[in-house]
Amino acid sequence: MARYTDASCRVCRRENGKLFLKGDRCYGGKCAFDRRQTPPGMHGSRRGKATNYGLMLREKQKVKRSYGLQEKQFRALFVKAERQKGVTGGNLLVLLERRLDNVVFRLGFANSRNQARQLVTHGHFRVNGRKVDIPSFLVKSGDVVALRDKSKNVAVIKGALDTVGRRGVPGWLELNKEGLAGTLKDLPGREELSPTINEQLIVEYYSK
Numbered sequence: 001m002a003r004y005t006d007a008s009c010r011v012c013r014r015e016n017g018k019l020f021l022k023g024d025r026c027y028g029g030k031c032a033f034d035r036r037q038t039p040p041g042m043h044g045s046r047r048g049k050a051t052n053y054g055l056m057l058r059e060k061q062k063v064k065r066s067y068g069l070q071e072k073q074f075r076a077l078f079v080k081a082e083r084q085k086g087v088t089g090g091n092l093l094v095l096l097e098r099r100l101d102n103v104v105f106r107l108g109f110a111n112s113r114n115q116a117r118q119l120v121t122h123g124h125f126r127v128n129g130r131k132v133d134i135p136s137f138l139v140k141s142g143d144v145v146a147l148r149d150k151s152k153n154v155a156v157i158k159g160a161l162d163t164v165g166r167r168g169v170p171g172w173l174e175l176n177k178e179g180l181a182g183t184l185k186d187l188p189g190r191e192e193l194s195p196t197i198n199e200q201l202i203v204e205y206y207s208k
Helices: 008-015 023-027 052-066 071-083 088-098 100-107 113-121 155-162 199-207
Strands: 125-127 144-147 173-176 181-184
Touching (some): 052 199, 071 199, 088 100, 100 125, 100 181
Antiparallel strands (some): 125 144, 144 181, 173 181
């Protein structure tokens, strides 16, 4: 599968906001976006006002890149959200949050979604006692995500848990730091998700 290999900080600058793609570094003074917020490229500081289509495209790109998905994966989730009952935009955000790699990141077992995706792929986690190595696996209410016994001393995971207090664990998740496990207590409501995302622009983009 294709993946982005360029500098992560350029993505934040392109989308004009912190996407926290480099984990704990994004919270400190070394964050490149804090030092230089103009879009990348030699003409970045002179770009004109965005059109309505441009606003919709940028919002879609921002969310897609924040969760580390390719276009085909992101559109497939949108189609799934569209088929569900309720508001399509809200459904999409909940589906994104339910991905196993995102849950691992939110619980603090990884410093970034990219790191969480790698840990899941390498088979470090179990869901309800069963090994799951598919990052796109959708966690359900009541599911327990836990580290495998052999993975409890992995330095990267221990380091991430040491810094989880900096960003906190969402209220719809419960972390058992001593047991190295977490539970999805309930599906998040829209008020519990990022207020900086305008999901209606994404719906309008795909409705064109």
